[in-house]
Amino acid sequence: MIYSLLVLSSPVSGHGSRHAVDFxxxxxxxxxxxxxxxxxxxxxxxxxxxxxxxxxxxAQISNWVALAEKENIELAICITSALxxxxxxxxxxxxxxxxAATINPVFVISGLGELVDACNAADRLVTFGG
Amino acid sequence: MSNTGKPSLLVIIRRxxxxxxxxxxxxxxxxxxxxxxxxxxxxxxxxxVLQLLPGxxxxxxxxxxxxxxxxSFPLYGIEQVYVDAHAVTRHGIDLEQAPIPVCxxxxxxxxxxxxxxxxxxxx
Numbered sequence: 001m002i003y004s005l006l007v008l009s010s011p012v013s014g015h016g017s018r019h020a021v022d023f024x025x026x027x028x029x030x031x032x033x034x035x036x037x038x039x040x041x042x043x044x045x046x047x048x049x050x051x052x053x054x055x056x057x058x059a060q061i062s063n064w065v066a067l068a069e070k071e072n073i074e075l076a077i078c079i080t081s082a083l084x085x086x087x088x089x090x091x092x093x094x095x096x097x098x099x100a101a102t103i104n105p106v107f108v109i110s111g112l113g114e115l116v117d118a119c120n121a122a123d124r125l126v127t128f129g130g
Numbered sequence: 131m132s133n134t135g136k137p138s139l140l141v142i143i144r145r146x147x148x149x150x151x152x153x154x155x156x157x158x159x160x161x162x163x164x165x166x167x168x169x170x171x172x173x174x175x176x177x178x179v180l181q182l183l184p185g186x187x188x189x190x191x192x193x194x195x196x197x198x199x200x201x202s203f204p205l206y207g208i209e210q211v212y213v214d215a216h217a218v219t220r221h222g223i224d225l226e227q228a229p230i231p232v233c234x235x236x237x238x239x240x241x242x243x244x245x246x247x248x249x250x251x252x253x
Contacts, residue, residue: 042152081151112158125251130253
């Protein structure tokens with residue numbers, strides 16, 4: 001079965017983002033296909049390369065990075081939300097004259113069209129948070 | 131809605147208009163889907179019905195006027211908009227004055243509406 005995930009919740013509030021990455025791993029472990037993970041609204045904060053967490057808290061981003069690098073899963077963040085939440089890649093930081101890029105480059109800034117595509121291409125679209 | 135193999139999308143909006151950025155993200159997702167020729171309907175549930183309040187003026191809070199955004203639904207080809215009748219009564223919304231024409235549904239009808247769509251996009 002083909003899955004796509006939509007992540008709406010912030011990685012630092014509630015459990016939606018953590019459940020999403022766990023679910024993504026479970027989908028792959030069961031031999032299903034994961035078409036794309038789309039991050040919208042506060043979900044885009046998962047891409048932050050500049051968060052610093054207390055030592056006894058797990059930074060979820062390492063789990064997302066592993067999914068992207070080892071499993072070749074596409075992690076797409078909505079550009080409108082990303083800009084609103086200050087999640088910029090090098091190109092956007094330059095375009096808007098901000099001091100630095102703030103996202104981990106395994107995340108790709110993209111548009112809502114990619115959510116529509118992820119939805120159309122999947123048997124199941126699973127939303128986390130909201 | 132008939133299912134011809136093409137996915138049919140139900141965008142479910144549960145956020146009041148100026149409570150969280152998710153309210154705006156939900157409307158944007160509906161508009162983007164419609165702009166990309168998706169078959170979709172929109173359902174306002176619970177506090178989401180507050181988005182249909184007439185005469186919204188969001189200038190004072192420095193946010194986009196959601197009511198005005200909703201009024202562009204027909205331009206994007208979003209024809210069918212449903213609302214949770216119970217929430218409309220609870221929040222005292224005058225649907226005659228809402229930014230867009232809507233169809234009020236009872237709980238059982240909402241259940242049926244969800245069953246009829248292949249994909250639910252809930253905010």
